[in-house]
Amino acid sequence: SIIGEDCRGAQLGGVFCVADMVDGIQAAGTISVADSVHGMQLSGTVGVSRAVAGTQLSGTVGAAHRVDGAMVAGVVCGAHSVHGIVMSGVANGVKELDGTSIAGVVGVNTRAHGTAISGVVNVADTMQGVQIAGVVNKARYSKGLQFTSLLNITGELHGVQLSVINIADSCRGAQIGIFNYVRKGYHYFELSGDETFYANLAYRTGMPYVHSIFQFSMRPQTFTPLVWAVGYGLGTTIGKRKVRFEVDVTAHS
Numbered sequence: 001s002i003i004g005e006d007c008r009g010a011q012l013g014g015v016f017c018v019a020d021m022v023d024g025i026q027a028a029g030t031i032s033v034a035d036s037v038h039g040m041q042l043s044g045t046v047g048v049s050r051a052v053a054g055t056q057l058s059g060t061v062g063a064a065h066r067v068d069g070a071m072v073a074g075v076v077c078g079a080h081s082v083h084g085i086v087m088s089g090v091a092n093g094v095k096e097l098d099g100t101s102i103a104g105v106v107g108v109n110t111r112a113h114g115t116a117i118s119g120v121v122n123v124a125d126t127m128q129g130v131q132i133a134g135v136v137n138k139a140r141y142s143k144g145l146q147f148t149s150l151l152n153i154t155g156e157l158h159g160v161q162l163s164v165i166n167i168a169d170s171c172r173g174a175q176i177g178i179f180n181y182v183r184k185g186y187h188y189f190e191l192s193g194d195e196t197f198y199a200n201l202a203y204r205t206g207m208p209y210v211h212s213i214f215q216f217s218m219r220p221q222t223f224t225p226l227v228w229a230v231g232y233g234l235g236t237t238i239g240k241r242k243v244r245f246e247v248d249v250t251a252h253s
Contacts (some may be wrong), residue, residue, distance in 0.1 A: 085099055104197060160174050175206055231253070
């Protein structure tokens with residue numbers, strides 16, 4: 001089924017379907033190719049379109065140059081520019097996104113403004129909004145929120161990272177997790193003592209206002225075995241380099 005220019009109804013093709021412009025529904029059992037669709041493009045296996053201003057659905061692979069509505073693919077979904085919602089059952093790749101991107105396993109976005117959600121891994125070059133993944137989030141630049149169950153990685157952070165492990169090159173925001181690390185951030189080793197443990201070695205990592213504390217403590221005794229403990233906590237630093245006050249909450253075991 002091939003249309004040279006203009007179709008304002010429905011075009012159906014069992015194996016191969018090509019159209020120059022469609023304002024209604026274009027469907028193909030295997031392959032659907034369109035230059036411009038202002039409605040819905042459906043394909044059982046592969047759907048390819050240069051400009052779609054409505055909904056593009058594909059059973060296995062969906063590829064579009066520009067979509068201004070919703071793009072849904074059962075397995076793999078790829079788009080150059082999307083202003084709306086992109087969903088894929090397994091993997092999803094978008095160059096420019098202004099809306100919501102959802103992938104079942106892996107989501108890849110070059111530049112995203114909105115919300116990017118993935119079941120396992122979510123990767124973005126520039127992320128402005130909310131990036132959510134089941135296991136790992138990775139971005140070169142993140143402005144907004146990174147949330148995942150295990151690991152957040154970003155180069156430049158302007159916002160909040162929330163995970164078990166948070167890693168950033170630079171941070172103008174906050175990291176909330178068990179292990180927080182900023183390469184250009186807050187790193188200090190401390191030696192101290194108190195009435196419970198005579199020697200305490202602590203490592204602070206993160207940012208001054210919120211950072212993780214890992215601590216090893218010991219108390220030598222003459223007639224009894226050595227008493228030692230490991231600790232973890234969160235702390236905040238108030239003041240400058242020469243005069244600082246530390247407010248910590250730690251627990252030992």
